[in-house]
Amino acid sequence: MHVLITGGAGFIGSHLAAHHLAQGDHVYVVDNLSTGSLSNIEPLRCNPQFRFVEADILHWGALDKAVAWADRIYHMAAVVGVKKVLEDPVAVMATNMNGTEKVLRAIHSGGWNPQVIIASTSEVYGFNAKSSFAETDDIVLPSAGRLRWTYAVTKLADEFLAFSYARKYGLHLAVVRLFNTIGPHQVGHYGMVVPRFVQHAVRNETLTIFGSGEQTRSFCDVRDTVVALDHLAGSPAAWGEVVNVGNEQEISIRGLAELTIQRAHSSSTLRFISYKEAYGEEFEDVTHRRPILDKLRTLTGFAPQWHLNDTLDDLIDRERTKQSCIA
Numbered sequence: 001m002h003v004l005i006t007g008g009a010g011f012i013g014s015h016l017a018a019h020h021l022a023q024g025d026h027v028y029v030v031d032n033l034s035t036g037s038l039s040n041i042e043p044l045r046c047n048p049q050f051r052f053v054e055a056d057i058l059h060w061g062a063l064d065k066a067v068a069w070a071d072r073i074y075h076m077a078a079v080v081g082v083k084k085v086l087e088d089p090v091a092v093m094a095t096n097m098n099g100t101e102k103v104l105r106a107i108h109s110g111g112w113n114p115q116v117i118i119a120s121t122s123e124v125y126g127f128n129a130k131s132s133f134a135e136t137d138d139i140v141l142p143s144a145g146r147l148r149w150t151y152a153v154t155k156l157a158d159e160f161l162a163f164s165y166a167r168k169y170g171l172h173l174a175v176v177r178l179f180n181t182i183g184p185h186q187v188g189h190y191g192m193v194v195p196r197f198v199q200h201a202v203r204n205e206t207l208t209i210f211g212s213g214e215q216t217r218s219f220c221d222v223r224d225t226v227v228a229l230d231h232l233a234g235s236p237a238a239w240g241e242v243v244n245v246g247n248e249q250e251i252s253i254r255g256l257a258e259l260t261i262q263r264a265h266s267s268s269t270l271r272f273i274s275y276k277e278a279y280g281e282e283f284e285d286v287t288h289r290r291p292i293l294d295k296l297r298t299l300t301g302f303a304p305q306w307h308l309n310d311t312l313d314d315l316i317d318r319e320r321t322k323q324s325c326i327a
């Protein structure tokens with residue numbers, strides 16, 4: 001199979017690339033390396049079935065050709081991360097909406113009908129006060145002008161773009177609402193909590209919690225995520241559907257910090273700062289983010305293989321190795 005991955009040098013995209021190469025597929029990655037990095041795909045570059053091009057999907061001249069080459073497309077390229085979203089909402093709007101439209105238009109004009117995954121996010125549920133979310137739940141977004149929600153709004157627009165193209169032109173695409181995903185290659189610079197906690201715990205430094213720490217999240221290992229996406233892309237029953245992808249195990253952020261310290265046998269302590277201190281005035285957090293995965297299970301039989309403890313142990317080991325190399 002020929003697999004095109006936009007944003008394939010990023011965290012999730014690079015795992016998708018590795019997953020497909022391991023199955024003997026040909027993989028073509030396009031990425032502008034804005035948050036992705038060459039180090040994520042370095043081990044893949046010696047594989048003759050892997051190809052990488054550094055380009056911005058908004059201006060990439062070879063997009064049409066690449067799309068026509070592909071049997072499967074994962075559209076993962078996006079501006080991601082709370083910090084980036086608050087710093088540059090204009091870039092978020094451009095990449096996340098125009099980029100998706102360009103990809104969809106290229107697929108339609110290619111005249112070939114590849115299997116497509118469009119990456120959306122659990123953020124689209126907005127501040128719906130429920131504690132767990134099914135795909136049929138209401139989207140609750142604030143009235144105009146609250147830029148913290150730019151990312152969610154762009155991803156929601158992507159969902160509607162995708163379904164418009166699917167309905168009108170019969171594209172074989174599924175939209176995935178990814179909940180918090182964790183694992184190797186994820187970096188903490190853009191506001192991701194787990195890499196930040198792991199790095200500080202391994203160094204026996206203080207772990208900083210934003211807000212009360214009572215907010216809960218559910219973390220899915222990326223190595224489970226890519227299996228789910230692969231199954232969804234290849235399931236005709238999933239085409240035209242939106243599907244939650246994540247892990248139902250839930251933990252408070254304070255609980256996550258304590259667990260990370262415990263798994264790392266660390267002497268770190270906790271400190272709490274307000275969201276205002278962390279991100280500025282505009283940030284509003286949501287209390288719970290737990291997926292209901294019935295639809296994913298029905299479509300794919302998905303059952304996560306990675307428990308949070310195992311992912312943390314793996315990340316702690318990798319961080320220790322990295323720090324010993326630096327020392």
Ligand SMILES: NC(=O)c1ccc[n+]([C@@H]2O[C@H](COP(=O)([O-])OP(=O)(O)OC[C@H]3O[C@@H](n4cnc5c(N)ncnc54)[C@H](O)[C@@H]3O)[C@@H](O)[C@H]2O)c1
Nearest residue numbers: 007010011012032033034035036056057077078121178181
């Ligand atoms: N990681 C999560 O927990 C999570 C949760 C929900 C949704 N998602 C979605 O999954 C996708 C992948 O996210 P990720 O966590 O791997 O983040 P990431 O930042 O590591 O990956 C995004 C990739 O897209 C690239 N990119 C950005 N703009 C581009 C452009 N204009 N042209 C080409 N490449 C561009 C970046 O360099 C990066 O490699 C995104 O669409 C994101 O919205 C991720």
